[in-house]
Amino acid sequence: MADCIFCMIAKKEIPSNIVYEDDRIICFHDLEPQAPVHVLIIPKKHIASLDEVEEDDEELLGYLMTKVKKIAEDLELENGYRLVNNCGEDGMQTVKHLHFHLLGKRKLTWPPG
Ligand code: AMP
Ligand code: ZN
Secondary structure: OOOOHHHHHHOOOOOOOEEEEOOOEEEEEOOOOOOOEEEEEEEOOOOOOHHHOOHHHHHHHHHHHHHHHHHHHHOOOOOOEEEEOOOOOOOOOOOOOOOEEEEEOOOOOOOOO
16 A cells, blocks of 8 residues: 555565565564564555454464464564554554564563553
8 A cells, every 4th residue: 555654664665674574474673662572563465453354364364373473483582472463543553554563572561551
C-alpha cells in the first residue's frame, strides 16, 4: 500500500536492519528499542491491524507465528521473550500495518502501561 512505511520496508524502498526474511514475512530491528532486543515481525502483505484480519489471512498469520520461535532462537532469547501487538487507538498502535513486537534480553514487567 502506498504511503505505508512498513510496506516500504518490505519492498526495500526504505532501509531497515533486517533479522529474518522470506517470501511472506520480514523481521527488522525497531528504530526505538524498548529492550536490549526489540524487533518487529510483519507480514509482507498489507493488513492494517489485527482488527482488519480476514479469514483468508489464517494461513499467513499461522505461518508468522510458527517463525517466532526461530527468530527468537537466532536472537539468542533462550531465557524468554514477549510478543506484543498494539491494536487501534486504545492499543496505542502508531503504524497501521500489522506488526508484532518481539522483546527480550531483560526482565519485562507486567502489566504493561
Ligand atoms: P506501534 O506503536 O505498535 O504501532 O509500533 C510501531 C513501532 O514501529 C514503534 O516501536 C516504532 O519505533 C517503530 N518504527 C517506526 N518506524 C520505523 C522504521 N522506519 N523502522 C523501524 N521501526 C520503526
Ligand atoms: Zn503496509
